[in-house]
Amino acid sequence: MTNGSDDILTPLNPLDPRETAGYRLLARLGEGGMGTVYLSHTRGGQPVAFKVIRREYGQDPDFRRRFEHEVQAARRVQGYHLVPVVDHDTAGPLPWIASAYVPGLSLADALAAHGPLPLPAVFQLVACTARALVSIHGADVVHRDLKPANILLSSTGPYVIDFGIARAADVTQLTRSGGVIGTPQYMSPEQALGERVTGAADVFSLGLIAAVAATGRHPYGEGGATALAVRIANTARTAPDLSGYPAPLRTLLERTLTADPAARITTDELAVLSERAAGRALRTFDGWLPAPLMDRIARREAAAARPPEPTTTPAATPAATPAATPPTEPDAHWSGQPTVSAPPRPATPPSGPAPTPQPATAPTPRSAQRSRPALLAGGGALAVALTAVVTWALVSPDGGAGAAADDGADRKHAGASDPASSPSSPSPSPSKQAAYTLVFEDKPFTLRAPAFNTGTHVDLDAPKVFPSGKIGQAAGMELTYQDWGDADLRFLTPTGRSSGSTPEACRAAVDTDTLPAAVPKKDLNLGATLAKGTVLCTVTGDNNLAMLRITDVLPHATGGASSDMPDYVTTLTLWKIAK
Structure with a gap:
């Protein structure tokens, strides 16, 4: 999959859609045997690779079922050095998937x-x-x-x-x-x-x-x-x-x-x-690669920040699917990519230059729906004596296809958001009127700093705090306060900072003042991002509107590796959003 001419994004052509499922498409990242991949942004401004699957796959019920299983499994995975899936739709006329976009080189x-x-x-x-x-x-x-x-x-x-x-x-x-x-x-x-x-x-x-x-x-x-x-x-x-x-x-x-x-x-x-x-810290990446590689990556980052203008603007986006074009070599964060265009949907997220990509933290999507030497080859399927196929494999440890997508009875809700994703359920547009029913108001809720090498997972719907959690156990949660790898406070659903305390103001903040998906420990200690008096709002995995008001920020009371991360004393208000 190429990014245009080596390090430059390819402009949209007249047959490309300009908008799909509420995502404005800005440029082509490439195309391959399964469809076309475009550069887009979430409403929170995070760059994503938006991939539209070819019609022949979309019309195959077996593919749709397995696609849903695999994406749900992928969305359970969170952690540094992973490119997360942030949104997808397997039920529409053409399946699509959005992943965090990281300009780089395979x-x-x-x-x-x-x-x-x-x-x-x-x-x-x-x-x-x-x-x-x-x-x-x-x-x-x-x-x-x-x-x-x-x-x-x-x-x-x-x-x-x-x-x-x-x-x-x-x-x-x-x-x-x-x-x-x-x-x-x-x-x-x-x-x-x-x-x-x-x-x-x-x-x-x-x-x-x-x-x-x-x-x-x-x-x-x-x-x-x-x-x-x-x-x-x-x-x-x-x-x-x-x-x-x-x-x-x-x-x-x-x-x-x-x-x-x-x-x-x-x-x-x-x-x-x-x-x-x-001989160096894992998180030190200044000059970690040879200069020619670093220069090439820098050009790709610059290109992603300045998407090209479309070649022409069509009078209407065609609904017909263009013929597939030959696959090109992969060089961004997605291989085995799509080749079709899909008709646009009405919602329009804000445009603008792509921000500098961050490590693979939980993103903030908000959509309307849920040659090379032989040993380096990896872009196409290989029919060999072992009947092996080139593919990304997501399976349960016993190798059962699709089994990993089943979380079991201990998961809070089927299909709920997870650490590497945002809610897959639809979110109402700010322009539409939504009815809110108060579930509870100003309930005391304290979030304490996590113990060493653990994460404190937070379910705002219950509400309940799960201390001493582990990676991969936060499906259906809204927050993780973690001390493993990247010590930070991580928002698992898009979270905004509100200037008011009404449900309307709170809901608008989710779309118009979305915070970064993770606040690192150093910024937590400065107290600027999450200071006393801050009001945080999010739409939960159960499609409720939650408002956390920080009433105090205290030093953690006990010693240990996490003692320099603060405790947050808050009150929690929850509204049910009318469907």
Whole structure:
């Protein structure tokens, strides 16, 4: 998927829609075998990649069902170094999905164009990716197709990309023929053999990526994808020859590329080992990549901030779907992208230049609805002896398709918003009148700083606080006050700052004064963003309107790693929004 001419976005052509599902489309990010992807913004100003699925997929009920399963699974995953899904619609005439947009370059393209990375950059990439896998596995999801094409390099570090769409299409096809999901040359042995797959498979794949990123050489030698996959499948009998790799890297490879999944290093251990080998803090990304790569990424960031004007403005957006165009190589945060245009819907979010992308925090969407060398290839499906298919795989640890989308009885509401997304239920436009029924008013509600390496999840509908929570356990919540990875207060549903206390003023604030999706610890300590007297409003996962009034900000009473994060004393008011 290209961004126009290398680093410049492609203008909309006369056949492209200008608006879909309340999202104003600003430019083309690219197109491929599944449809077209556009640059857009949420109402809160966050840039998103808005992907419209091809009509033939949209008319396939199997695809729609699996697409819904995969997207719901993807929306459960939150964490740094992940590009989250922020909105989607599987019920409309044409399915679409919106993901946070991060201008960057895929690792596959970077290696093909600029060669191997320096060892410190490789170790930092592996450590950050391992942290992303901690979040993925913590949400009961296994990636199953980790490869250079699915790792995005950006100025704020590497990101694991592509949640859900490709797998939905490929599984739909494979259910009719049988097969294995994944990219052959980056599979684990158990995956290549069609055995039960767990998160340890992703660790094996990450080891292969590290070897290729550092040297350009695959640990299982040369040859096509099928030949490499067969050698990987036989790892228990013939281990890869790692003698030619640098000593620090060889240690990592020995601990990741073992035939027995139980013997592999854990993701937490891999992150620690790699950070130590990198010799720099994981969150320090100044000059973390070679200058040519950093310059290329900077050009893409600049292009995203200045979307091009459409080539022409059509008198009316055509409803017909144009013919699919040939896929182009991926280089942004989404591969396996769409190729169709969809008729626009009436709502219009504000336009303007895209803000500088932030790390993959919970976004603030508000829609009207819910060639390369063989070992770097990853843009198309490969029909091989192992019947492996190039795809992003989101599955439960036992490999069952779509099982990861089922949260079980402990989830608050089916299909509710999660840490990597906003509510999928419709939100009324500020221009429309909405009726509000008071549920309760000025209920005392105290949010205390989280314990070390935990998150305090908040359900404003109940209302209830869940202290000592973990990553992946915040589905259906509205807030997470967390001390893992990025210590911050995270808004899991779009949250605005209100100047009034009426439900109308509160509702308008959600759309017109939306706060960043996360407030870092340093800003919390300054007290400027969330000071005493601040009124926060959000539409909850149960489609209620919640208003939190901060009545006091206090130092945390106990010691420990989180003692420098404040406690918030608030009152909570909740209105039911008439449907």
